[in-house]
Every structure is written in structure tokens, then in C-alpha cells.
Amino acid sequence: MGFNAATQQRRLVPLEEDLISQASDQCNVLDQMEKRRQLDQAMHRLSRNEQGALVEVILKGRSLRDVAQQTGVSAMTIQRRVKRGLAQLREQLSVQLELA
Secondary structure, three states, rough: OOOOHHHHHHHHHHHHHHHHHHHHHHHHHHHHHHHHHHHHHHHHHHOOHHHHHHHHHHHHHOOOOHHHHOOOOOOOHHHHHHHHHHHHHHHHHHHHHHHH
């Protein structure tokens, strides 16, 4: 079996595309990790009440009423904490994106 340049060239193209795809996937993973790190930092800058409200309502999907009963405040207070926390996260993350 002899060397066939055309066959070898066809084999290289998929390999290069695979490498490009893998590099792209790795960049996406790194980008997601960086976004997660920025979000974690921004969450830690919030007050304990706002952090708790966001975790319970947004991340865990609990109702305002359930969280309010657990914490001993009104559902309206929990809603305000969520809105205030989201606004602060939005502001902090938009500033970080502008600096990037």
C-alpha cells in the first residue's frame, strides 16, 4: 500500500476541525468558569438578607410566601430583597463586563 497524498489530506482536515472544536469547547468552559467566579464574587458583596432571598427564591425556586414564613418576615420584604439583590448583581456584573 503506497502513500496517497489525497487520502492523507482528507484525514488531516477532520482532525484539524476536531482540534478547533475541542479548543472552542475549552474556551467556552473557561468562559463559563470566569462568569461563575464573577457571579460568586458579586453575590458575596450582597447583604446576608439579599443573598438568602436570592438563593431561596431564584436558585432553589421557593415561593416568596414560603421563604417569608421561614424567615419571619413578610412576602413583600422577601420580594424587595430579591429585587434589590438582582439590581445590585446586574450593576456589579455590568461594571465588570465594561472593564473586561
